[in-house]
Amino acid sequence: MDDRMMKAVLYDRYGGPDVLSVGRVPRPEPASGEVLVKVRAFSVNGAELAARSGRLRLLTGRRFPQRVGLDFTGEVAALGAGAARLAVGDRVWGVLGRTSGFGSAAEYVAVPAERVGRVPDGLDLVEAAALPVATTAVTALRDSTGLRPGERLLVRGAAGGVGNAAVQLGRAFGAEVTALARAANLDFVRGLGAHRAVDHRSVRPADLGRFDVVMDTVGTGLPAFRRLLNPGGRMVTIALDPEHPAVSLGYLAAGLLHGRGRVRFFSGNPVQRHLDDLAGHVVEGRLRPAVDTVFPLEETAAAHRALEAGGVRGKYVVRVA
Template structure:
């Protein structure tokens, strides 16, 4: 049976538990396609999974895998699949809480892929996937962001925040970005109307907002308090140091009070992926790559994201 390279770990722990190993190339079911992966990215959920903070979900069977999104080309088409062809450049994401795209091949159902942006290298394009699909869902579908509204993005230079700034501007909002001091010019270049150092700016000095998008996961009550009447907050992260308390607060706030927090678990399908392709091809949003790491340096990629100060995405190049 042919084998492929894949990022694996045999126990929970720090980035050093990751290594490049070998697994059998998966055989697509009749309703699946086999994608040869060119690039993936490192996301916060994978850090939590690898460290063991999600072990109630990920279990204790090893080796385990990492990687959520991917960009590549279709290598094989299942017998029952129509509308796609071998050799087609595609991008997509695995199912909710499913990891494994940091590998040479993945199998997915066709509704989880769409044509990749035509004019972008796949290592560039993949940087938009998680942030783009999350931001569109958060700002348009959950928060109902309207033109002219005031939007605050916390963690604006990160993998999701850097795309949220762009999507917010695309939807016509006035965007205030909170980021580290060294990244303020970066988020201004992405389109932020105001860029403020989160270490030097007190939340009480920010004013009020119609929508707050939180990618950091801490101080939810504080930033919820910045919402104007009728304001909406979308939280895509929670405090990993106190996960139970963070989750419970979000759950309570979804049903109590006038300024509710929206939360969701991303599970993008073809229509959303295709919409993101259109925004990328039109130039409405641009790639946000911090560093490209070879698959063999998967531990370094995780370590770099954990260190913070990221500008966009850490990309894992497979081929």
């Protein structure tokens, strides 16, 4: 077999999960400052679903085939010039940068060395693939909102990939955590540390009470949740309304004109220091991976279909090798 080629998940048109297939593409070579990672696993993220369906075609364009995969775990297979911080064989994880697009759903990925960190010893690489996006929760809660011990935290989409990490970290940071999730997932989020778990379909936002911090991973109904903030409260969202993204963007832009209580939009773009910080939370027991189901590479389409169906508990992970 030609070792200059590798398996990768591709699609040659926009559409549903069925447009995905496993094909062969040239294996990348690490440029100066890059590392080549032999990918062991990656997770499925909402942004990939939006891109694959064509909802982001203004950004992704019409050149095909296109790739999927945003995060990854694996081992360093080769080093580009200047990438001396790491060694071949190191167990690493990372998230592709905003300018890199997608492409970690493959046997190998070449990334800048500053975009990877070492996976904690003893953490399985497949399970670890559920965690790189948790850097978003760390930064949103600790850095963007400044969550403090004793404050009341509301997490929307608490059973999802970022939401489950926000519940765990909110509890670890000393907050009183209320988790909104589907009825079937309430025991799951309680097990993550939520003090209170509420079926999001059985309650109006106005009946939830008041909060110091609202962490939103859903993107809909932002004004109603903003009204729940105490004086000096902070709200951060990592999502746009999937059906009306322009409305969400307009609301967030208008919110920049306000002071206290404005809604902040946050999009994770982790580099080494964020990933090393994440590893510290894992080692110290504040955060653990939550894996719903592991799929083989050839069933990436099934993983996309499952995420679109809703109800995930943690992350859907795809094992590459």
